[in-house]
Amino acid sequence: MQVLSLNKINKQIKDKIILKDISFTLEEGEILGLLGPNGAGKTSMMKIISGLSRANSGKLEILGIEADKERAKIKSQLGFVMQDNNMEREFSVKEALLYYARLYKMKNYKYEVEKIISQFEMNTWQDRKIEKLSGGMARKAMIARALLVKPKILLLDEPSVGLDPDVRYDIWQEIKKLKNMGISVIITTHYMEEAEYLCDKIAILKQGELLAIDEVEKIKQIMQKDENEDITLEKAFLRFIGKEAY
Numbered sequence: 001m002q003v004l005s006l007n008k009i010n011k012q013i014k015d016k017i018i019l020k021d022i023s024f025t026l027e028e029g030e031i032l033g034l035l036g037p038n039g040a041g042k043t044s045m046m047k048i049i050s051g052l053s054r055a056n057s058g059k060l061e062i063l064g065i066e067a068d069k070e071r072a073k074i075k076s077q078l079g080f081v082m083q084d085n086n087m088e089r090e091f092s093v094k095e096a097l098l099y100y101a102r103l104y105k106m107k108n109y110k111y112e113v114e115k116i117i118s119q120f121e122m123n124t125w126q127d128r129k130i131e132k133l134s135g136g137m138a139r140k141a142m143i144a145r146a147l148l149v150k151p152k153i154l155l156l157d158e159p160s161v162g163l164d165p166d167v168r169y170d171i172w173q174e175i176k177k178l179k180n181m182g183i184s185v186i187i188t189t190h191y192m193e194e195a196e197y198l199c200d201k202i203a204i205l206k207q208g209e210l211l212a213i214d215e216v217e218k219i220k221q222i223m224q225k226d227e228n229e230d231i232t233l234e235k236a237f238l239r240f241i242g243k244e245a246y
């Protein structure tokens with residue numbers, strides 16, 4: 001089942017073209033990795049999908065609903081975890097989650113909050129204040145908060161940037177579980193091993209243009225010079241963006 005569809009999405013700020021004719025679809029349970037050099041337009045695309053920003057033209061459909069016209073209907077179906085910690089700093093983790101659950105008028109909210117705390121193994125630090133969390137804990141809490149309202153689509157903007165390898169691995173495991181729950185995910189990342197480990201498909205963006213979108217192995221094959229070449233995703237990516245290092 002298709003959960004997201006972008007059709008010729010364009011975004012321009014003053015004279016600058018930020019996104020140009022972007023079209024792609026996302027299936028239920030699919031994990032899409034959005035790769036691109038700095039300034040390619042990855043965050044801008046996430047903002048448009050999440051409703052934080054609007055496209056100048058094009059059609060965005062989320063769960064079959066035209067997002068620009070009926071955003072309220074799909075609000076709780078879409079979670080967006082941004083790069084910055086935007087949780088209430090003076091609350092404890094549990095208080096922040098309870099606050100959010102009440103905001104969304106969740107049924108059985110106390111039970112749901114306890115369930116997600118346990119799912120994300122946050123029990124031992126659930127009473128710690130948000131401002132006292134480590135980077136990894138904060139990221140986990142933010143992902144947990146986004147999942148609390150049971151969205152169908154989760155947008156993760158650089159979910160593991162700046163984290164230790166073991167915490168990063170922890171977060172990867174949580175993301176992998178989402179797939180089995182039928183949640184679709186879009187991740188922006190600069191880490192090729194993250195994209196390769198997690199993603200079913202890769203989209204490559206450069207200067208606002210979608211250069212390719214395909215399965216990881218296909219992306220590699222397209223840029224493989226001959227069938228004997230042992231090509232990595234990093235090598236293929238660099239060739240796509242015209243920065244061949246090998």
Ligand SMILES: Nc1ncnc2c1ncn2[C@@H]1O[C@H](COP(=O)(O)OP(=O)(O)OP(=O)(O)O)[C@@H](O)[C@H]1O
Nearest residue numbers: 013016017018036037038039040041042043044045
């Ligand atoms: N509000 C704005 N006004 C003007 N230009 C903007 C604005 N927001 C983004 N841009 C420009 O749009 C382009 C895409 O930015 P965006 O943050 O989406 O890129 P990105 O791929 O997420 O980059 P990074 O990997 O560095 O996070 C950049 O050239 C940026 O300078």
